[in-house]
Amino acid sequence: MVLRKRVWRIIKENKGRYIGIVILILLGSFYFTAATGVANNLEKMVVGFAEEYRQEDLTFSTDKSIEDIAALEDESGALIEAYRQYDIKLPDGELRLLSLSAKINIPAVLSGRGLENPGDILLDPYFSQTHGLNIGGEIELNGKTFNIVGTMAVPNYVFILKNLYDVLPTSGFGIGIVSSADIEAFPEVVTVYSAYFEDRENINGQTSKLHGLLSEKGYSLSEWMVAGNNKRVSMPWANISSMKSMSFPVATVFFLLSCIIVAVMIMRIVKSDGVVIGTLYAQGYRRRELTRHFMAIPVLLSGVGGFAGTLLALPGVRPVVNSMLIYYILPDKGITFSPLNLVLAVLIPVAFISLSSFLFIRKILKKTAVELMKGDEQKAKVNFIEATLRLDRLKFNTKFRIREQVRSIPRLLFLVLGVSAASMILLFGFTFNYSMDEVNRGALERYVYPLEYNFKEVQNLQDRSIPKGAEPYNASRAYPEGRESVEFYLVGMETDSVGLKMKDLGGDQLPRDQVNITYPLASRLKLKEGDTISFVNKLDGKSYSLIIDGIVEAYGEQFVFMPLEEFNRITGHPPGSYRTVLSSHEIDFDESQLSGVMDARDPEAFEDLNMSTTLIVASVTALAVLIAVIIIFLVTSLMIDESRNTISLLKVLGYRGNELARLILNSSTPAVFIGYWLGLPLMLAFGNILYGYVAETINMVIPMIVNPLYVLISFIIIFAVYEITKWLCGRKLAKISMSEALKAGTE
Incomplete structure (x- = not known):
């Protein structure tokens, strides 16, 4: 009973710190529950609809x-x-x-x-x-x-x-x-x-x-589309798959960050209680009882955070599903939750955090009562990193800041990894937004002739003349042999074509009388100039091979360009055949013969996408700032508590508030700096894996284009959060009185 009261007293003494930990755990459980809930309910609707109402496996058109x-x-x-x-x-x-x-x-x-x-x-x-x-x-x-x-x-x-x-x-x-x-x-x-x-x-x-x-x-087939490549039915599956694949890793990151900080705090509590624990051993308390006592805090924090995150996520699933049902037209089967996922959302953080805390607790509690009563656990120890560093030649302030960081490696690791996670999320949001803008802009700017008329059936120059300021194209969908998910367009164009920009990676114009492949497709297939691309035409099922002569600078487009007459010859079309007309001006074609018209003069077709990316950037920015605030506050607060006696003594020696703030709080600046720049390669690795998965799932290539301006903005945001958090913690530092050093000396 006495030990149980002590648990609540410890929590009350540091409410802000423990609330921050609970929020980190809550975010992990919330994301896991929400992502799996949305994915499972959409999957139930998609699968049930497809099976009950017999969704097609193939759509095709014939002559x-x-x-x-x-x-x-x-x-x-x-x-x-x-x-x-x-x-x-x-x-x-x-x-x-x-x-x-x-x-x-x-x-x-x-x-x-x-x-x-x-x-x-x-x-x-x-x-x-x-x-x-x-x-x-x-x-x-x-x-x-x-x-x-x-x-x-x-x-x-x-x-x-x-x-x-x-x-x-x-x-x-x-x-x-x-x-x-x-x-x-x-x-x-x-x-x-x-x-x-x-x-x-x-x-x-x-x-x-x-x-x-x-x-x-x-x-003769004019269209042949299997369901797996038909975005009308495959797009929901892409969202479901991405949610499922990312739900556990993202939640795990939050849980692991929580593991580190909780373990550091438990280790600090147990070490500071070394003499008390030795005394309790001498009074007859067993190791099992003391282990249960110290384990109560991590179990309580992880349980509350996991349970709260799960409960908060439950009402959030319905609005997300409803928002998707605006674009995905499906019968609403109601919202249900997997009991297993709900249990995992609570038990995973409890298991992770309890295990890490248990390992630290057992390490200290294995010592005898005599060893603990000596108080050695409360003394600062020089670790191998501090011993390796030659600090004697440095000024006192510099030495003090370095020692503040390296004497608690778990705390330092948590700060670096936490800032890296926040930076990675922030950079990913900005990079995703910029990449999508570049893809859209690049696709529109490629058109010198902005109007594209697509015919339902193949036309012929002998039957229909093309007016001046327009040019014919022919195209067919294809895929590399053995990789049907990598679908691209084989495009035939006239050798004197000017309707499309076509530059190499160096910015020089590429000839139209050769085979040119866009960079995203070449990169995806690991092809370079002089290599041979072997592919299957999706309409006739025949295999073809072409030697690559040039690589076209592009962002997301997946095309292989070749001369029009050569295209018609190898695909079996009569000379002069075409299916698309690119024009600099409007042409009065019979609309009944057209399958569609694209107008590159009006980018409104991308407004919906821009809106969604803006929402993504806003949400991930808010999340990144929240993570950064919690982590920096927790570490700074913990550092102040661990250095209370030192801070009090420095006040006795005449250090003023501003000097102490610079000495104590600024010691984390290098770790925050390293954490931020570590987030950049982590973001690139994460983005490439995610974008590769998207490319294989829905055949949409999204490049990773890092804008230095957004890197600078992210850097400013992270350090602004750092400065604000330091200011908040500075008030706690100012409350430490000089008498604490005298009390410590008396004890």
Whole structure:
């Protein structure tokens, strides 16, 4: 009972310090619970939706309608369904009508009712919300009025992208479901096919078989996209995977930082109580009882922090899931939590921190009562680092500052690693924001001719002349042999093309009459000039090889450029074939023949992404500042407590408050400086691993571009936090009286 009261007295004496430790533990448990909760609930929604409503494994288009789908299904072992689609321009956006599916990509009604009568329409909820449309209302499409009967989710449009190769949603774009009879009333409706393979263990083999059968039957494929590369269905998986992969490592960093500081504090408490512990041994207390006594503090702190973090995270999962359901159209299955993850969020910090504290406690409690009663544990000891340093030649103030740091290696290690963690988070936020800006800017600035017209079918120069100020391109998607996840564009351009900038890594112009590869793709495939790239064309399944002649300076683009006529020859297209026109001015093409138009003059397509990166930077900056404040405060506070007698004695000797502050508090400056610059390589290593994972998951290359200005801003922020924290701790230093030195001498 007496020892139990002492635990509460110790905590009350240093409330601020222990609150800081609890917050560190709380952040780790909060992040772990929130990340796994969001990922698991999204996974439940995504997997359940895909299975229940039969999400496609493949989408493809052919040059002519498939005559006997039933026979093709029997031969391929797949379910195949043709659905019709038609795009309608609206004053403030665009709506893609889809015919109602029966076998594959079956729509799920989210609100209202399904289609029952002619003229009924189901809309995706995001389109309805942004355009102010309600169930029971009407929408006019090309002169025909439709009754809005409900909202829906479609398995092949979980992430609503207008085109298969888009990365971001098109502003104002949405989808609607109508009956087959209603959609057939529109002119020039496009037919698209979906396939669902019944053998779920051999999807790749069945995909290849279906591709071969279509080729044998004389069908030319204008589109071929497996679900794994289709961002409309794969983007949610990328978010789920990244959350799951990062939840435990990030939480572990917080827990390990807490381990170090709690262990340092427990070691200090036990050492300062050495004489008392020896006396308690002599009075009959056993080692087991004293171990339980000193272990109560780390167990209590980690338990409270872990439990509080877990509880705070529970209500935070629903808003995050809801925010994602704005972009991911899924049936809401409700929010549930894994009991195992909730238990781990509490037990992991308890286990980590208790184990580290136990090791320090046992090391001291193994000594005999006589050894402890001598008080040797309270005396400062010279470690190997201090012994190695030749401090005799230095001035007193310099020697004092160095000894303040090296005489507590765990405390010094915690400060350096803690500042490194805060710096790494801060630098990563700024670097991610700058990298995304550079990718977007570089992609837009590459276009000398800002308008890109993409046709649904291959065109030919013999049938259609290209006006002056425009030039034709042809392109095909491909992947390196054995690495289907690394998808890139093979682009054919005229040898006198000027519509795209093409410079080498030195800034010199590259010829267009050779094979050039963008730097991100070359780096990813470890290729250089003179190497051979072997790849598979995704449309015809054939293998090709090209020798790389030049490397194009680029940030995120993954392209291989070659002469147009050579492109058409090796891919089997007639001479003069093209599918894209790049133009310096607007051209009046028939919109029914176009699959999309990109306007590089208007960067609004990237506004959503810029908004999300701004939120990321703001959140990680706040987190980094919070971590830095807690860690620097804890270490400085601990250093003041360990040096109380010394500070009191220096006051007796005539040192003033400002002099003591410089002497005691400034001794941590080199450690903070080292910690900050250590955070930079750690951030680069972490970023490269994370970006490599993103590239393999969703085939999106994000370069690590460090802006010196942001490095300087991060440095200023960290040291501003350091100075503010020193000022706060300086008030505690000023409260130490000169009488403490006299009391210590008397004792």
